[in-house]
Amino acid sequence: MTETPLPTPTESAIALAAALKQFAAADRVLLALDFDGTLAPFVDKPKSARALPESKAALEKLERTPDTWVAYVSGRPLSSLEIVTEADEDALLIGSHGVEVRFGRDGVSLDLSDEERSTLTRLGEVLQQLVDSVPGTRLEVKPVGFGVHYRLLEETDGADVVRRAYEAAATVSDSLTIRDGKDIIEFSVRGADKGDGIERLREYTAANAVLFAGDDVTDEDGFRVLRVESGDIGIKVGDGETLAQFRLADEKAVAAMLTLLAEARASRA
């Protein structure tokens, strides 16, 4: 059996440039962007993360361009996403991996059930006990769950924390949504994902073409809902298996891509 050779980096870059050119010419476009690891380099303190200045400038230019929508699609709670994106009140934000939605000034109520509230309380207790017992870990409280951060630990210690977090969460519920991110393990009582968020954005903006870029395994839910045959573009940032049809190396490469796209979109006929 003969295997189809993988495209070379040059062939991939040419294919992405061609796809971006076609995307820039579409009537109504939506850029849906993951935040951490895509626009913003990783830092030890989550609230200190900021998009690279080149990306921020390109996104501001895109937002000023007619029929062009920019949205942030993140695992962060909306309250945190608002701070790190420095978004204005008209911004389109999807937080908590698709659970929280803020389209401009329209907020969204989560309407947690009594059972969900009770599960959240117990989950918070057992995970807080865990992080209290392991120096260097930190509990991030989210509207529908919790994230255990372990970026400051050695690899084997981090793996041990993840194992213990699974065990602790299992004592509370066997129906939690679990997400294994970059130096964070998250447990949630709601199962929406970034794909749901992108579909809501697509409907809200009536975009003909959607570009989504993300670096983490949780972004695969976003790539899954893209319609490549209609001109959508999925870009995986960094290494790892992916459903996305294109790949960029890091946040700097994303910034360069956004800068080119902003220019192409602004100068379209």
Ligand SMILES: O=P(O)(O)OC[C@H]1O[C@H](O[C@H]2O[C@H](CO)[C@@H](O)[C@H](O)[C@H]2O)[C@H](O)[C@@H](O)[C@@H]1O
């Ligand atoms: O979906 P994203 O926008 O990529 O958000 C994923 C998680 O991002 C944040 O944690 C990550 O970034 C931190 C700041 O660089 C870093 O310290 C941490 O190790 C990373 O896991 C955020 O705190 C989480 O809530 C998000 O789920």
